[in-house]
Amino acid sequence: MSASSSRLNAGGIINRNETLSFKFDGKSYAGHPGDSLASALLANNVKIVGRGFKYHRPRGVMSAGQEEGGAILTVGTGARREPNVKATMQPLYGGLESFGQNAWPSVARDFGRVNDIGSRFLGAGFYYKTFFGIRGGTKDWMLFEKIIRKAAGMGTASREPDPAHYETAHTSCDVLVVGAGPAGIAAATQAAEAGLDVVIAEQDFTLGGDYLSQPDGAHRAVEAVAKIGSLGVSVMLRTQVFGLYDGCVAGLIESVTDQETGMQVRQRMWIVRPRQIIIATGAIERPIAFGNNDRPGIMGSAGLRTYLNRYAIKPGQEAVIATTNDSGYATAADLKASGAQVTLLDARTHGPDAPEGVEVLRGRVPVKGEGWSELQGLQIGKLSESGEVSVEKSIGCDLAAVSGGWSPVVNLTSHRGVKPVWSEEMDCFLPGETKEPIKVCGSAAGLWDEEECRLSGAAAAAEAARDLGVNAPVVERPEPRRTNTPTMALYEVTLPGKKLKSFVDPQHDVTTGDIRLAHQEGFVSVEHMKRYTTLGMATDQGKVGNVIGIALMAAATGAPVSKTGTTTFRPPYSPISIGAIAGRSVKQHFRPNRLTPLDAWNKKHNAVMTQAGLWWRPWYYPITPTESVDDAYEREMKVTRECVGLCDVSSLGKIMVQGPDAGEFLNRLYVNGFGKLAVGKARYGVMLRDDGVVYDDGTTWRLSENDFLMTTTTANAAGVMAKLEEYLQTRWPELKVSVASVSDQWAGIAVAGPKSRDVLEAVTTECDLSNEAFPFMGIREGVIADKKVYLARISFSGERAYEVYVRSGDAEPVADALWGATKPLGGCLYGTEALGAMRVEKGHVAGSELDGRTTLEDLGLGKMASSKKAYIGKALAAREGLHDADRKQLVGIIPTGDGKRLRAGALLMADTEQRGHGEGEITAVTYSVELGHWIGLGLIRGGVERWDGKTAISADPVRDGNTEVRIVSPHFLDPKGERMHG
Amino acid sequence: MIIIPCPFCGDRDHSEFSYGGDATVKYPALDASAEDWYNAVYLRKNPRGAHTEYWHHVGGCRSWLVVERDTLTHEISSAKYAHDGYGDSA
DSSP states (O other), X not given: OOTTXXXXXXXXXXXXXXXXXXXXXXXXXXXXXXXXXXXXXXXXXXXXXXXXXXXXXXXXXXXXXXXXXXOEEEESOGGGOEEEEETTTXXXXXXXXXXXXXXXXXXXXXXXXXXXXXXXXXXXXXXXXXXXXOTTHHHHHHXXXXXXXXXXXXXXXXXXXXXXXXXXXXXXXXXXXXXOSHHHHHHHHHHHHTTOOEEEEOSSXXXXXXXXXXXXXXXHHHHHHHHHHHTTOEEETTEEEEEEEGGGEEEEEEEOOSSOOTTOEEEEEEEEEEEEEEXXXXXXXXXXXXXXXXXXXXXXXXXXXXXXXXXXXXXXXXXXXXXXXXXXXXXXXXXXXXXXXXXXXXXXXXXXXXXXXXXXXXTEEEEEEXXXXXXXXXXXXEEOTTSOEEEXXXXXXXXXXXXXXXXXXXXXXXXXXXXXXXXXXXXXXXXXXXXXXXXXXXXXXXXXXXXXXXXXXXXXXXXXXXXTTOXXXXXXXXXXXXXXXXXXXXXXXXXXXXXXXXXXXXXXXXXXXXXXXXXXXXXXXXXXXXXXXXXXXXXXXXXXXXXHHXXXXXXXXXXXXXXXXXXXXXXXXXXXXXXXXXXXXSGXXXXXOEEOTTHHHHXXXXXXXXXXXXXXXXXXXXXXXXXXXXXXXXXXHHHHHHSOEEEEOTTSEEEEEESTTHHHHHHXXXXXXXXXXXXXXXXXXXXXXXXXXXXXXXXXXXXXXXXXXXXXXXXXXXXXXXHHHHIIIIIOTTSOOEEEEOTTTEEEEEEESTTHHHHHHHHEESOOOSTTTSOTTBEEXXXXXXXXXXXXXXXXXXXXXEEEEEEGGGHHHHHHHHHHHHGGGTOEEOOHHHHHHHHHHHTOOOTTTOSSSOOTTTTTOGGGSOSSSOOTTHHHHTOGGGGOTTSEEEEEEEESSTTOOOOTTOEEEBTTBOOTTOSEEEEEEEEETTTTEEEEEEEEETXXXXXXXXXXXXXXXXXXXXXXXXXXXSOOSOTTOHHHHO | OOEEEETTTEEXXXXXXXXXXXXXXXXXXXXXXXXXXXXXXXOOOOOSSEEEEEEEOTTTTOOEEEEEEETTTOOEEEEEESOOOOSOOO
16 A cells, blocks of 8 residues: 555455546546545545535545535536536546535635634524625625625536537336345345336446445345346446436436547436335435534544445544444444554443454543544543533544434435434434335335345335235335444534534534524524525535434424424435436427428528427528528518519418318307308408407318318417317317317418419419409419419418418429419519518517407407307406506507617607606517508507507617607508408 | 326326316306306316316327316326217217
8 A cells, every 4th residue: 555545455346457547626646447536535545625615614525425515526627517526426437527616726725714713703694694684785785695605605517508418218117126225136136036127226336235335245246236137127327216206207317427428428317107116225324413523534434334345445544433323333343454543432331342453432422523624633522321521532533433323315205295204213214104106125214234124125025016916925024123222312412611613514514503593593493494504405405414403403492303393305316417307308409390391492492591489480581692681571572562472371370170060169269250251261360368368360261161271370379279179178069070280281372462363373273363253362272283272362461462272292393383483573482571571561460469468459450359149258358457448559650750760679658758667569560661661560558549640759778779659550551451452 | 297097098197288277167158247257267266185177188189188186196086088979979
C-alpha cells in the first residue's frame, strides 16, 4: 500500500487488472472498474469532497449509498455537466471528471467557511426573520435573495441543451422485485421457481445489496445472481424504481451509460405494469447527532463496512466506532481484520461479546468530533442510566463510524398513500398495511437478520404466486421482533449547558438546534417543522435525517413519536433527470407533425412552411430567394385579388355526418338552420358551447339527402369531432346519425380570384361551371386530371372562389393540373400569411376572435341565430350579461396617419384614459394592398355602434408605443359580397 | 396510471382516454329554461369517493364510456358504453 492510497492489498469486488484514470477538482487520480466515484476518492485519501450548504463546512464521504449527504459532486463538463451527483452511486469510468460544489475557490479551501463562524445568525427561518418586513420591501428582498442564493446552494446545471439521448420503454411482468439484496434475490428466486415472469430492479451497479458489504460477499452475491440468471429472471442493473403509481404501475429509470457513445441512450425510463410488487428495498442506517458529526472522517458504520469489504478500502488507521445496536460490531471486527486500531463505543450497557482485538467501551457515546477540517479525535462521554452524558476523555482517531439504528426504506408504499407506522419496539418506521398487490420483505419490513430476510423474501414471493393463482410452497414469513440486545433509542447526544453543532440533515445543514428553535417558535407539526428548517428537503429527501428530526420534535413536545407523525414520501425516490422523463419527445419530436397530402408538392414549389397547431402549412411561396414574408404575402394577395391564386387548405377539419337524422343533428348543433339545406348546397354555420359562447365555424355541405360533409377550423377539428361523438352517444342516443373524421382522407385546394372560374374551366370535365349552373355556395362533383373531385363554390378571401376536394392520394396530379392552368394566367400560389391577410380585409372571424369568450353578437353574427329552433348554447346565450351593450365587439381598425403600421395584441385605449386593460384589443392585422394602408380587426367595448369613426389609442408599450387609430366597420372590402357572387 | 377496462378494447391505460365530466348530469332539452341549463352546466358535485363519470376513448375506439371511479383511490369498479343501443336494430 502506497502512502497516498488507503486501498488494501487484496479483496473487494474491483478489477485490479485494469486502472481507470479520473479527475476531481482538476487533479488526476486512479481507480478500478467496480469502484464508485466515492470509493475511488477514498482510496486516494481524498478526505474533503464537498462543502456544506449553508455553513460551508468541509464534508467527506458519509455513506456508501443513495442516502449520501457529503459526497455530492458535479460530474461531467460542458453540456454534459450534471450537478448533485451522489459519488456513492456513480460508477467510476475512465476519463470521469468531477468537481466539488458550493465552494470557492475549491472545496479544500473555501472562503465561504466564514459563514460557519457567524452561524448563529443563520439558524432556521433566518430568511424570513431577517429579510421580510425590511425597509424597501420586495425590492430589497430580491436583492438580498440573489446574494443568499449565491452563498447557499447546490451545484449548477449546464445551461446548454442536454446532448444525451433518452427513451421511454414499457413492459409488464408477473412480479416486479425492487432491490437485489438477500431478500430481493430470495424473492426473485422463489417467484421464478414458481414459473412466474419476474423482473428484478437494482439501483446499484452491482447486484447483491448487503451481501456485498460482507467479507465473503462477492462469492455469495455471485452465487445468488447466477441462480436467478439461470431461472430466467430479467435483471435490471442501475435501475431505480423511483415511484409507484395508481394501479401499481412502477416508474423506473435505468442508467444505461454515463459516457458519450453516439446514439446510445444515457437513461431509459421504464413504465412497468407488474401484477405483483415485492419491495425489498432494505434499510438505511441512521446516524447519531453529536457535536461536529459532519467532520470529514466520520461516516456511517454500514458504509464503512461496505468500503472495507466491497471496495477493499481502509479509510483510516485509528478508528472509533459508535453504535446503539449490534451492527457496529460487524464493522468493528472487519475493520480490525484489515489492520486498523479499533475502539467500539456501545451506548448500551449490554451487547454482544467484543470482537477479537477490539476494545469495547459500554455505556459510552460520542460527544464531539475534534479537528478543524479533518477528524483528529473524538470526545467521548459516559451515558448515565437517566440519560445524562458526562465527558470522559478524548480518543485520537482519523476515522469514526456511527450506527444509530436502522430506518426501513418505506418510500414506495408511502407513494401509494400508505402511511408508515412507528414501532416503539423496533425503534423505526415500518411500512403500513396495503390492500394492493404489494408485499414488503427483508430489512424494508424491519428484519435485521440475514437468514430472516431471505426467508421473508421467499415468503413474499410464494404469497404473490398464490395470489396470482400459481402453486407455491408455504413459507412462513418472519415477523420483526426485538432481539436480546435491542437497538437503543438514541438520536442525539447533548451536554448540559453546552452548545454542540450536531447535524441532523447534513445536505441542508439542519442542526438539532434548528429543530428545537422551530419548536420554540411554534412550528410543531412535522410538516411545518420540515418546511421551516428545510429538514429532508435536499436531494436525499430525508433518508438520513427525518427520523431523528421527528424524534427530536417528539421529545420537544413531550408526545411519543407515533403521535408526532411522519412526512409523506412522494416520487421520485431520488432525483431523476427531466431528460429521462421527456424521453424522445424533444425538439421536433416534442409533438406530432401533421403533414398535408400536398406537403411534398408545396415544398417542391418553394413553400416556406409554418406550424399551425400540429399542422405544417405553407406560410408563403417566395419567387426569389430573397423575397421576404411581407413582400411575398402582399404580392400573393394582390395577384389573388386581381387574377387567381391557389392555396392548400387540406388541414381544415372534415367530418362526414350521415344518417336519416343527420339534418336534425346539424340543426341542434348550429345556431342557423341546416335541416332544409338543399342537396348540392353548402352553408356557413356557427356552433356554440353549452354556455352560449361561440365555439367553432365552418361550411357544411349536403352531398345527398342523408350525407353531409362538415368542415371545421383547423384548430378545433379534433375537439368538434369529440363533441359530436359525445352528443350522439350520451345526450341524444335516439338520433340515427354516424360521424366519421375524414380530415386526412381529403386534400383541399382553394382556387380564389376573379380568374378562378377560368382555371377550373380549363381543367374540369363533367361539371358545368357557369354562374347559373353553379352558383355561389353550390357543391358539385367533377373530374380533374382523371380524378374525381368535389367542387365547392365557397370563399374565404371574398373573391370569386372555389375549393377543390380530392382524395388525399390523388392530390398531387390535381394540384399539378390546377397550377398548370393558373400559372399561364399570371396566377400564384399563396400561403397562410396571405390567406389570413385576405380574411382580415373581409372581416371574417378566425381563431384570434373565436377566443372562447366571444358571443355571436360580439362577432357581429347575431343575425345568424335562428329564432325558429333550439340549438346547443341557445338557452345560456340568452343570459343578460352576454347582451350587455358594453361588451367587447368586433370592429375594424385603421391607423390615422399614413404609413403607420398596426400591431396585433396591442390594447385599445380611449384617448382620454390610457391605463389598465383599456377598452379592448387588436386581434389581427395586415397590410392591405388594395387599400394601401394597414388594417386590423379587434374587439372593443361597445363595438362599431359606439366607436364608428372615432379615434382610440393602440397601446403597445413593448414594441411601438402608442399609435392613434380609427375604429371602423370590420368589412373593409366589398361589403355586399358582389365579387364572390359574380 | 389508471387502467380503464374499455368494453370494446379491453384494459387500456388512461392516457388513451380523455375525461368527459360528471355522467350523472342530465342535460335539459335544448328549449329548456336558462335556469335548467345553468344548473346542468355550472353546478357540479365534487365527491370524495365513488363517482360516475364519462371517459372518451379518444385514442382507441372513440366510445364514450360511463366509468365508476373512486376519486380517492382511483379504483375503477366498472366501465360501460354510454350509448345503450337503439333497441330496434335487430
